[in-house]
Amino acid sequence: MALATSTARTRVDDTLLQALPSRLTRRDRYLLRLLYEHDVLTTTHVCDVGFATRRRTTYRLAQLYGLRLIDRVRPLVTRGSGEHHWVLDEAGAVVVAAERGLTRRELGWRREDALALASGGQRLEHLVGVNGLFVGLLKTSRRQPGARLSVWWSERRCAAEWGDLVRPDGYGVWTEAGNTVAFALEYDRGTERPAERLAAKLPGYQELMAEDVRPNWLLVAFISERHEQVAREALAVTTLPIATATVRTGASPAAPIWQPLDGDYRVALCELSCRP
Numbered sequence: 001m002a003l004a005t006s007t008a009r010t011r012v013d014d015t016l017l018q019a020l021p022s023r024l025t026r027r028d029r030y031l032l033r034l035l036y037e038h039d040v041l042t043t044t045h046v047c048d049v050g051f052a053t054r055r056r057t058t059y060r061l062a063q064l065y066g067l068r069l070i071d072r073v074r075p076l077v078t079r080g081s082g083e084h085h086w087v088l089d090e091a092g093a094v095v096v097a098a099e100r101g102l103t104r105r106e107l108g109w110r111r112e113d114a115l116a117l118a119s120g121g122q123r124l125e126h127l128v129g130v131n132g133l134f135v136g137l138l139k140t141s142r143r144q145p146g147a148r149l150s151v152w153w154s155e156r157r158c159a160a161e162w163g164d165l166v167r168p169d170g171y172g173v174w175t176e177a178g179n180t181v182a183f184a185l186e187y188d189r190g191t192e193r194p195a196e197r198l199a200a201k202l203p204g205y206q207e208l209m210a211e212d213v214r215p216n217w218l219l220v221a222f223i224s225e226r227h228e229q230v231a232r233e234a235l236a237v238t239t240l241p242i243a244t245a246t247v248r249t250g251a252s253p254a255a256p257i258w259q260p261l262d263g264d265y266r267v268a269l270c271e272l273s274c275r276p
Contacts, residue, residue, distance in 0.1 A: 016067070017091060020067065028060075028064060031046065031050065031064075032069060032088065032096050033099070034049065035070065035086060035087060035088045036092075036107075037154050037157070038127075038131050038134075039117055039118075039154070040114075041085070041135070042083050042128060043083045043086070049138050061084075064092075065089075068092070070089050070092055071087050075120040075124065085128070087117070087118050088109060088114055093107055097109075122189075130185065133187065133253050134172060134253075136252050137172065138152075146175075146178070147175065147176040147270075148175045148176075150173045150174075151171065151182075152170065152172050155167065155169050162208055165205075166201050166204030166205050166208055168184035168185055169187045170184070170185040171184050171214065173214070174269050174270060175270070176270035183215050183218065183269075184215040184218050184219070186201070186218065188220065188223075189223055190222070195231050195235070198231060198234070198235060199234060202235075202240060216241060217272050219258065220235075221245055221246075221253070222244065222245070222246050223246065224246065228244050232244055232259075238261070242260070245257040245266075253269060254268060254269045255269075256271070
């Protein structure tokens with residue numbers, strides 16, 4: 001369950017929609033595209049993606065919320081007060097659709113689905129974890145010259161491209177220090193048996209990588225060192241280019257946290273491009 005904060009709000013009508021273009025910045029439009037493509041972002045995610053301070057983030061989010069561009073849910077937590085989880089709203093969907101030359105109906109977006117997803121549960125936790133990893137790369141690219149996340153595909157986009165073979169949790173292309181690595185991501189929160197789940201996906205990845213097109217690494221991220229170790233032992237027999245990491249909250253996924261299956265050391269994400 002969650003605390004939905006969508007009380008009485010501005011009506012989405014022609015007057016509102018006609019006023020929006022002059023009130024939207026490039027950053028606003030970028031955020032709307034991210035929310036459409038990746039479903040939900042927390043306030044922390046949004047801050048890391050494009051703002052200098054938390055205060056400026058919450059101020060602008062409140063404005064966009066008032067314009068019906070985005071909506072918010074605060075999932076219930078057992079301790080303390082959870083942060084807002086942001087999704088696209090009616091006017092935001094119209095903006096995204098217009099950028100793609102579509103009507104809102106053709107966009108295939110439903111507000112009810114967006115709010116239901118953001119309300120809580122294992123699916124939300126998994127999605128927030130996956131999005132957090134990619135947002136961590138975006139945050140690093142903002143602070144580090146020469147670093148760039150040039151591609152970020154959602155699970156939905158991966159399924160559309162490769163669903164007949166395998167469905168990663170995400171796909172990205174990271175460049176740093178002149179090195180580029182294209183990777184598929186599997187994210188494990190310890191709610192399943194990671195070794196069995198990954199083993200079932202390996203034939204699909206084997207076929208995908210045999211095509212000699214993206215991706216050239218499979219990254220498997222865990223939140224538990226124990227689960228990482230168990231999975232590494234089970235995956236040791238494969239020859240696929242796989243690297244694992246236990247990702248800590250707030251740590252950059254670009255840092256030297258990735259351990260190739262055939263190594264006993266950790267390397268930075270960009271250093272994987274130097275390995276055969």
